[in-house]
Every structure is written in C-alpha cells, then in structure tokens.
Amino acid sequence: MSRTLQEWLSLLEQRHPKEIDMGLARVSAVRDRMGLQYDCPVIMVGGTNGKGSTCAMLESILLQAGYRVGLYSKPHFLDFNERARINGENCSDAQLVDAFEKVETARADTSLTYFEFTTLAICRLLADAQLDVVILEVGLGGRLDAVNVVDADVSIVTSIDIDHVDYLGDTRELIGFEKAGIFRPGKVAVCSDPAPPQSLIDHAEKTGADLWLFGRDFNYNGDKQQWNYGGRNQRRNSLGYPSLRGANQLLNASAVLAALEALKDRLPVGAQEVRSGLVMVELPGRFQVLPGRPSIILDVAHNPHAAAALAQNLDNMGFHPYTYAVFGSMLDKDIDGVLAHMGAKVDHWLVTDLPLPRAATAQQLEEKLRASGALNEAEKTVSCFTSPEEAYRSAVSKAGENDRIVVFGSFLTVAGAMRARRAR
Structure with missing residues (x-):
C-alpha cells in the first residue's frame, strides 16, 4: 500500500512505544540490512548549541565551491522536507516516500522510533544521490544518537553545555563524553568550545581521533571590518563576517574552516568561495x-x-x-x-x-x-x-x-x- 509523506509521518509518530529510545543496536541492524554507506566525505556536526549554524555555513561554502552537497538537519519548522536538502533545495515528498519505503522493507520486524526511521531514510536518500559531500547534524547527544551509525570523515562538536539532562547527564563532563561519541579512530575531530570538558579530550585520545581544539590547533582574530582564520597548516585572511548574526558565529565559522582544512585534499575550497559562502549563508530561527x-x-x-x-x-x-x-x-x-x-x-x-x-x-x-x-x-x-x-x-x-x-x-x-x- 502506497502512503503519502504525511501518512508516513503520522504512522511513525504512533508506531514505537517511546519517543526517545537511546541505543544504536536496532538502528545499526537495519543500517546493515540496507547496506548503507557513503562514497564521499561525511562531515558530522554535534554540540549543545551552534550545530545548525555550523551546518548552514558548511553547506553554503561547499555549494559556492561547486560541490554537490547533501544536508540532514533537524528539527524542521514548517515542513518535514526541510530536514533533507540536496544542493540547497529541500527534497521532495516523492524522494522522501521512496526512502521511507526502503527503510520499511529493510527493517523487517525491528521497531524504530520516528527519529531513527527518518534518520535512516534521509541517510539512504543522500547516499543514493551521487553527492560530493554529506553533512549530518546530530540530534540528541552523540554517542547513542541514530546519526552516529554513520562513520564520519570529520566530526565537529560545537559547544558543550547543560541540556537534555535526563538522557545526557547533568554536568559538562558527562555531556562532553556523550558528544565525543561521534569521534572516530584516525579521523579529524574538531571542537570549537573554548573550554572543552576533559572528558571530551580523554575520549578523543582513547578513541584515537585526531583532535583539533580551538585555541590550540585553530583560532581566529579580527576587527570590526573583517576576521582571519589560522589553522594547523592553513591561514585564511580578510574574511567578511558571516551573515548569521550572533556573538558565537565566529567560533562556529572557525570550526567550519578547520573541518575544510582537514578535508582540503579531497574537497579543495578557494578563498573567494569561503568569503561568498559566509556572506550568503541563511538559517531560519537563529537570531x-x-x-x-x-x-x-x-x-x-x-x-x-x-x-x-x-x-x-x-x-x-x-x-x-x-x-x-x-x-x-x-x-x-x-x-x-x-x-x-x-x-x-x-x-x-x-x-x-x-x-x-x-x-x-x-x-x-x-x-x-x-x-x-x-x-x-x-x-x-x-x-x-x-x-x-x-x-x-x-x-x-x-x-x-x-x-x-x-x-x-x-x-x-x-x-x-x-x-x-x-x-x-
């Protein structure tokens, strides 16, 4: 029986006994049955605040550089389609329904939450879209979030603060450990929090991730007119401020440029493309x-x-x-x-x-x-x-x-x- 997108979403809201059901065993099993994998670089973005801005800047810069870009972000404001974007455009109902049907076939008798099911569907859609790069925004935490069944080439953790205490803990140390769960052995892990919890640093070391810390491995400086980025092996000077307003946007932007520095051999991006991307970025609902x-x-x-x-x-x-x-x-x-x-x-x-x-x-x-x-x-x-x-x-x-x-x-x-x- 074929369903509309709205019928699918209504079904998924009612199907699983819990709205949030932490753990990756069920999602991983369905992922394996789907054969879900990527042939292009994947950038994963987690953190308490700043995830959406960071994803939006990554998408804007990479689009300016001429790449085919997929983005999974959440939640949506008005239409579910906002969660899945290809080349800056929301995916259609038909694309999403097709991806939902693929997950439904693969899951068999495995019960999935709304978020787990839709995450797998959008990841499938992006994997099939012949993209040059995929950006995935983590939902809640990191370690046990459904998005974390994908292995990222570069992971970014923006800020760590107290939120979702029932699931992540009530201290920055506990939450930092959960956020660091998206780090992978031998892969770059960027953290733009100026005072990261020791738990995040320790987990990166234990995992074998290549941790880039703000203030140690990358930084920024600037005046009222422009700003400069300095990374491990790359500088970008005379940059315009991001069009996103707010006090923390240069922290987010410097994490974006650190991630792009880490991927510069696979996804080279020129100075003018960075400038244009920062000026043209848009993101609803963030100041x-x-x-x-x-x-x-x-x-x-x-x-x-x-x-x-x-x-x-x-x-x-x-x-x-x-x-x-x-x-x-x-x-x-x-x-x-x-x-x-x-x-x-x-x-x-x-x-x-x-x-x-x-x-x-x-x-x-x-x-x-x-x-x-x-x-x-x-x-x-x-x-x-x-x-x-x-x-x-x-x-x-x-x-x-x-x-x-x-x-x-x-x-x-x-x-x-x-x-x-x-x-x-």
Whole structure:
C-alpha cells in the first residue's frame, strides 16, 4: 500500500512505544540490512548549541565551491522536507516516500522510533544521490544518537553545555563524553568550545581521533571590518563576517574552516568561495531579524547557554522602548536558567502552551516568571496564550513600530510565529 509523506509521518509518530529510545543496536541492524554507506566525505556536526549554524555555513561554502552537497538537519519548522536538502533545495515528498519505503522493507520486524526511521531514510536518500559531500547534524547527544551509525570523515562538536539532562547527564563532563561519541579512530575531530570538558579530550585520545581544539590547533582574530582564520597548516585572511548574526558565529565559522582544512585534499575550497559562502549563508530561527518594524527576532534559544547568547545579541541591537517576548518551552528544559538571562531584557511576556504533552503550560511559565523576579517592576506584564500563533498575533497588535518582539524557546514556538506570518 502506497502512503503519502504525511501518512508516513503520522504512522511513525504512533508506531514505537517511546519517543526517545537511546541505543544504536536496532538502528545499526537495519543500517546493515540496507547496506548503507557513503562514497564521499561525511562531515558530522554535534554540540549543545551552534550545530545548525555550523551546518548552514558548511553547506553554503561547499555549494559556492561547486560541490554537490547533501544536508540532514533537524528539527524542521514548517515542513518535514526541510530536514533533507540536496544542493540547497529541500527534497521532495516523492524522494522522501521512496526512502521511507526502503527503510520499511529493510527493517523487517525491528521497531524504530520516528527519529531513527527518518534518520535512516534521509541517510539512504543522500547516499543514493551521487553527492560530493554529506553533512549530518546530530540530534540528541552523540554517542547513542541514530546519526552516529554513520562513520564520519570529520566530526565537529560545537559547544558543550547543560541540556537534555535526563538522557545526557547533568554536568559538562558527562555531556562532553556523550558528544565525543561521534569521534572516530584516525579521523579529524574538531571542537570549537573554548573550554572543552576533559572528558571530551580523554575520549578523543582513547578513541584515537585526531583532535583539533580551538585555541590550540585553530583560532581566529579580527576587527570590526573583517576576521582571519589560522589553522594547523592553513591561514585564511580578510574574511567578511558571516551573515548569521550572533556573538558565537565566529567560533562556529572557525570550526567550519578547520573541518575544510582537514578535508582540503579531497574537497579543495578557494578563498573567494569561503568569503561568498559566509556572506550568503541563511538559517531560519537563529537570531533571525525579520525586515520591517517593529523589529522581530526569531531564536530557538531553549537552554541557558543559548539564552545568554540571545541576551547579549539583544543588548547589541541598540535602544527599543519596549521588548515583547513570545516564549514557550518544554518542561524538561532549565526554564529558570533561561529566565535568569532573559528576565531583565523583556518588558511584556506572552507565554504560550505548546502542542506536545511534555511542554510546559503557559500557567507554569507564568509561575516561573513570577518566582524569578522578572515581573517585579510595576510596568512589566505577563499574558498567557493557548498557542504561539495567538501569542505572536497579540504581540504584533500591541508593539509600537520602534519596539521589538522576540520569539524564542522551543522550535515549536518559533514555528508557530512563522505559521502566523505565513497565514497573513
């Protein structure tokens, strides 16, 4: 029986008893039955924050260099097709359905989660697409993430911070070990965290990976106009800043250039192609400032590390009379830690329910806001909404043209605002 893409996704959401089921045994067994392997270099990107930006810069630069590029990233905002890209374009429903059918044939009686099944399908699609390079974004952690059934030629770990504590642990050392699980013997492992946990360094050494550390093996410097990259054996000077906004983008960009340096014999990239790729890169929902007034910022900051970066980026924007925040979050996130960074930046909060059982309710978010002291000043307000679309429309109706609206938290919060804008 043939199914549409939407029918497949609905089926996969219901089929496996757990949404997250850590471990690689089942995925590896199906991978082997599929004969899944790559004939081109594979770059794998993990980390707590910065994965999406790093993947987007890699894709943009390599496309500028004329390569056929495949990208698997997640989650999506509006359409599942966003997760699978070939040459900068989302894959079609037909391509995805064909890949789903191949996984279904190979899995036999092996039960797979939604994420495991779709990961295998997209990896199959990219393996069959006669590409020059494949970029794979890790989902949760690294060591036990379904993407890790693929062996990467270069692995990148961006930042290590506290997130997904129920699965990865509650210290940077424990999380660093999980992230380092994507490293491979004899292959380059890039880490752009300026203070990596010792567990990551130790695991790289034990694995036999060739570890490139920021500040030791590669670095950057610059002024307000341009910046320079320095690696083990390659320098790139007079680079323009990436078009992605934010305080950490040069850390991400330097990790990208380290990975490309490691692959320079297989995927040579010229100086102008790097410059063009950095200038042309786009990525929705990562300190994305929309055109027009009031200023509208979309950011998927959902943990304290990302919230600190968002707060810093907001400070760098200049004066706005009032800041409205549309905020929704999963309940298992460190919401108190997020509010500690964002509480002082916001005048009017519009907190929202999200359409998942594990999401915090708007009332729970209001309670945390009150407990945090973020509403202690008389003119500060909080309103509760049943959907991010409703909250976003309310913010737009209230904000003056010189104010700003920040939509942040879960991907579902930002996706709701995107849907509301698309419906206008």
